[in-house]
Amino acid sequence: MVGVGKLLKQAQKMQQKMEEAQALLSEEIIEVSGGGGAVSIKISGQGEFKGLQLDPDFLKEDPEFISEAVLQTIQDASEKAKKKSDDAMSGLTGGMQMPGLF
Incomplete structure (x- = not known):
């Protein structure tokens, strides 16, 4: 049973390292812009949106164009945060996918 105890300790160490990594990701802010710089989004490394800025002149554009540019920028920001987290x-996991993470 010595192997089980060692495995349990390794799992606990991995869990602690993962929690530390997640804490760092939550503090890291990724800035993404789109629409030719008219849309700016801030998102944490864990995928929590922290800010959205729109250029006032951009808001004079066609509403459909504005919606598409904002949506695309949100998708880009989310993708970058997911990649950072992954x-x-x-x-930490040696490339293994851990269920329930981001």
């Missing part, structure tokens, strides 16, 4: 976690 990269951080894969470094």
Whole structure:
């Protein structure tokens, strides 16, 4: 049963490292812009949106164009945050996908 105890300790260490990595990701802010710089989004490394700025002149454009540009920027920001999280976690798990993470 010594192997089980060692495995349990390794799992606890991995969990602690993952919690530390998640804390760092929550503090890291990624800035993404779109619509030719008219849309700016801030998102944490864990995918929590922190800010949205729109250029006032941009709001004079066609509403459909504005919606598409904002949506695309949101999707880009979400994708970058997910990649940042995946990269951080894969470094800890050796590339194994852990269910329930981001």
